[in-house]
Amino acid sequence: EVQLVESGGGLVQPGGSQRLSCVASGFTFSNYWMHWVRESPGKGLVWVARINSDGTSTNCADSVKGRFTIYRDNAKNTLYLQMNSLRVEDTAIYYCSTLNRFGRDYWGQGTLVTVSS
Amino acid sequence: DVVMTQSPLSLPVTLGQPASISCRSSQSLVHSDGNTYLNWYQQRPGQSPRRLIYKVSNRDSGVPDRFSGSGSGTDFTLEISRVEAEDVGIFYCMQATHWPPWTFGQGTKVEIK
Numbered sequence: 001e002v003q004l005v006e007s008g009g010g011l012v013q014p015g016g017s018q019r020l021s022c023v024a025s026g027f028t029f030s031n032y033w034m035h036w037v038r039e040s041p042g043k044g045l046v047w048v049a050r051i052n053s054d055g056t057s058t059n060c061a062d063s064v065k066g067r068f069t070i071y072r073d074n075a076k077n078t079l080y081l082q083m084n085s086l087r088v089e090d091t092a093i094y095y096c097s098t099l100n101r102f103g104r105d106y107w108g109q110g111t112l113v114t115v116s117s
Numbered sequence: 118d119v120v121m122t123q124s125p126l127s128l129p130v131t132l133g134q135p136a137s138i139s140c141r142s143s144q145s146l147v148h149s150d151g152n153t154y155l156n157w158y159q160q161r162p163g164q165s166p167r168r169l170i171y172k173v174s175n176r177d178s179g180v181p182d183r184f185s186g187s188g189s190g191t192d193f194t195l196e197i198s199r200v201e202a203e204d205v206g207i208f209y210c211m212q213a214t215h216w217p218p219w220t221f222g223q224g225t226k227v228e229i230k
Contacts, residue, residue, distance in 0.1 A: 035219070037166075044224040045158070045166060045209055050217065059217040095165060101154045101213045105168040105177065 002026035009111030022096030123222035140210035
């Protein structure tokens with residue numbers, strides 16, 4: 001059974017940091033590009049970041065560039081999102097996903113990050 | 118960045134009746150490889166999104182055949198031939214042709230009248 005399990009969400013103060021993790025199982029994680037997508041009320045789904053299969057290439061949305069870093073450890077089948085200088089507007093449910101253009105597509109259950117004082 | 122515009126944003130439907138959602142992109146989604154990377158996602162209340170349709174009109178495994186996708190260039194449509202209660206939720210289109218960024222539409226909320 002394919003699973004993507006996110007963790008690391010919680011309450012953090014503005015300006016703080018948080019690291020999200022996403023553990024994959026049931027498919028060959030190292031073959032897939034991986035993404036983080038967030039969902040917040042009134043904004044719907046928004047793409048956050050992407051990393052290629054071996055971790056050598058990344059992209060981030062302009063809204064998080066310079067603050068968020070996506071990386072992966074294929075030996076541990078784990079995707080990460082390091083979030084620094086968090087803002088109130090970063091409050092959202094964060095999903096990891098393969099976000100495939102075709103072929104099988106997988107999503108995690110999401111982890112809630114709340115940025116508030 | 119490619120802007121994806123969905124309409125309507127709210128869609129009250131009667132059970133058993135058809136429903137249609139439009140998605141327009143700010144530029145053509147035809148990739149240089151000849152494919153059009155336009156996906157449709159469904160997000161039921163309290164659940165993660167799941168992909169329904171990829172490359173405009175290809176249904177994912179397990180997706181009922183009452184869902185169909187069509188379109189080309191900049192205009193795309195998701196149709197539900199006969200709405201069932203389990204179809205309630207938010208539907209999103211997303212383009213994966215011109216990246217980064219990958220961009221979603223605003224979402225269309227489908228509810229039962």
